[in-house]
Structures are given as C-alpha cells and as structure tokens.
Amino acid sequence: MTKTILITGASSGLGAEMARQFADRGHDLALGARRTEKLEALKGEILARHPQRRIEIRALDVTDDDQVFEVFHAFADDFGTLDRVVINAGLGKGTPLGTGRYDANRETAMTNFIGALAQAEAAMEIFRAQERGHLVMISSMSAMRGMPKAMTTYAATKAGVAHLAEGLRAELHGTRIKVSVIYPGFIDSEMNDVPGAQPFQVSTEKGVKAIVHAIEKEKASASVPPLPWAPLGVVMKLAPDAVMKKMV
Template structure:
C-alpha cells in the first residue's frame, strides 16, 4: 500500500490490514484484537487500562509472532486525546510504510436508569461516552481517511438501537442509535466513492465485562468468543449492516422493529 497523503489504500476484504480498535483492554474489544490478529491483521489498540493492553499485546505476539501490535493509553471521554492518539497511530504505521486501514469505534458504556428517576448523571455519562465520544472517534478516523482517500469505518451499535427501549435501557439505546446514524450519514455523503466503507454492527446479548454478564445469564446470551467471531466476520466482509450473531438476533431484531409496543415491552 502507498502511504503518501491523498493516495488511496486498496480494498481490504480478505487482505491483511491495519486495524485500530478502541476500548481494546477487555471484553469485545480485546477478543476482536485476538481474532483479527489470528486472521492476519496488524493492530493499533487503545484503552484506559494500559496494563491490560500490554498483557494483551504480549499474548497476541506470543501466539502470532509476525503481527504488529501497537498500544496507547486512551480515555475516549478526553476528546483532544482521541485525535492525538489516532494521529499518532497513523504516524506509527506511516513509519512502517503502511496506512491506517480500519478504525473500529468500540469503546462504550452499558449504564442507565429510567428517565426522570434522579439519575441524570448516569444517563449523561452513557450518552457522552457512547455518542459524543464516539463522534470524536469518528471525526478522528475520518480525518485520516479523507487525507489518504479511503478507509473502513466500523461502529459498534446495538440490537437495542432498532427501537426505543424502556427503563434503564432508554438512554443506552438512544446513544447506540445515534452512533449508527453517524456512519449512515457518512455512507450517504460518500456514496459513489467505494474507497470509503462503513460497517454498522448491531450486537445482541454477548457476554462481556461491560455488560456485566456471563454466558448462561440469559437463554439468548452467547459467549464472548462466539459473538465476536460473528462481529469480526462482518468486519472483514465489509458488510454495511450486521446483526450479530445472526441467530437468534436477526429474527429478534425484526420483532423489535415491527412488533406492537406491548410485545416489545415484554421482550425487554
């Protein structure tokens, strides 16, 4: 790949690429890093907990000695730092003769409380991290992609974003719908320019540290490894939209979008 500003990286489906993953120190982000590395891709990983990032880097390099794994500390709620870290990773790869090919906007929170119950602080924190801080990540990624005339932006939304959700999920679902619309707006703007690709992932119940759930906690829950496997497959196939894992979440998502409110309320 060429690295000069303004040149276009090639389409990356099925080819080794450089992938930046935010929120990579645990849960879905860490497992994405493992599986992307196993598939032959080089990584830029960032999160607040650098000791976990360092341990993950050591683990990945032990399993895949040929991979490049770069790590940096990042609190995505520090928006100036988001831009600085993305630019630094871009420069790190440029020094290796590479471009920054993919950015996965993964960092997020799962907190929430029913609106009007005195916990605006919790809902504000979720909205800030899941939407405003995601906006900063999207802006920083697109700054790089526009300069190099191409790239693949991946945003992690949620099945809950398909319909307004009640109680503790209301602000969370709204924030995840918002981040999906950032990618959709860019897709519309850059339609006809295939060097820019956008993927919106809608995960269902996947066991993770963020969700505070373990496999077996719900009949619909899948393991982190299985859930992330479907996420990574969608990323590498550069799907525009993917409800993951497909079973049972494609039919559940259809019900969420189209069922009467009374049915939706009972489901969640």
C-alpha cells in the same frame, strides 16, 4: 492481505477479543483504552501466539476530545496508514429517566455518542487524507427501537451512532472509504456482566467471530450473530410497546 486495524475499548470484552481474532487473521493492531495495563497484557498474549504481528498501544479516554484526535493521528503516524478503525469503546450503564440518576445517563450519552462522534471525526480526517479506509461502528440490537427502563439512554446512543455511520455511508457511496454498522445481540462481556444469562446470549468468542466475519466482508450493516438477531430485529421494530416493556 495484512491490514492495520485501530480498535478502541480494546482492553477487555468485545474489543480485546476482536484484537485476538483479527491478529489470528494476520492483521496488525493499534489498540486504545484507558486501562493500559490490560492492553500490555493483551499485547503480550497476542505476540506470544503471533510474534510476526505488529501491535501498538496507547492510553485512550474517548471522552477526552483532544486525546482522541492525538491518539488516532499518532497511530496513523506509527503505521504510515490506518486501513480500518473500529469504534467500539462504550458504557452499558443507565437508569430509568427521572429516577435521580441523570449522572449515569449523562455519562453513557457522553461516552457512547459524543465519544463516538469524536472518534468518527478523527478517523475520517485520516481516511479523507488517505482517500481510503474502512470505518466500523459497533452499535447494538437495542438501536432497533426506543427501549424502556434502564435501557432508554443506552439504546438512544446506539441508535445515534448507527445514524452517524449510515449518513457517512450515503455520503461516501462510490468512494474507497467504506462504512459498516454492526449490531451485536447479547454477547458475554463485561458490559453484560449481570446475574443470569440473557436470552440468546452467546460466548464472547462466538459472538466476536460473527462480528469479525461481518467486518472482514465489509458489510454495510449486520446483526450478529445473524440467527436469531436478524429476524428478531424486524420483530423488535414492529412489536407493540406493551410487549417491549415485558421483554426488557
């Protein structure tokens, strides 16, 4: 069954690959990101493979509250309905607290948490009016516990968005509005564009395949890829601080 799926942060990385793979599965797309030239290129690429798909694109800066609500409702008007919203846009920058780069940590917090809050508000307005829908929050395995060094703020934002989604899921239990939280491990993307591969890092295509599979199953919660991240999530929660400091 064809669904209409809104994806934010769709110009590159996980968002762009999710768009490709959802289109491969027969879904129509509403794609938002700041870099509209990349969205245009992605749209052309997908339509070359799937000319029957419908793809709408709009400029979207998730730190602009008014634009978030405007764009989400415009996409809903375009299609007449939104079946699924994937809150994916985010930043990976950050520095250890107290080292003079509050600006970087604040930007990450505003984009990853406040931006996600605005997106969740806009999506839920649409879903409540429709009385159905599927909200998907892309979190991170770093949300499993507080993380040291440059990861501290990023991990806190990803824990925060996971709790937003979990709270909504509890509230909406038994309704036709479903909520999923996805916890990706190390997946090759612009956000992980650092020298040397991270432990257990997988390609964008493989990592997103696991993400898309979990989303299509409407899983309440999923660590992806499941191996090794599902068992590692348990280890991360229980590991002593000294071990976590060495791991990150």
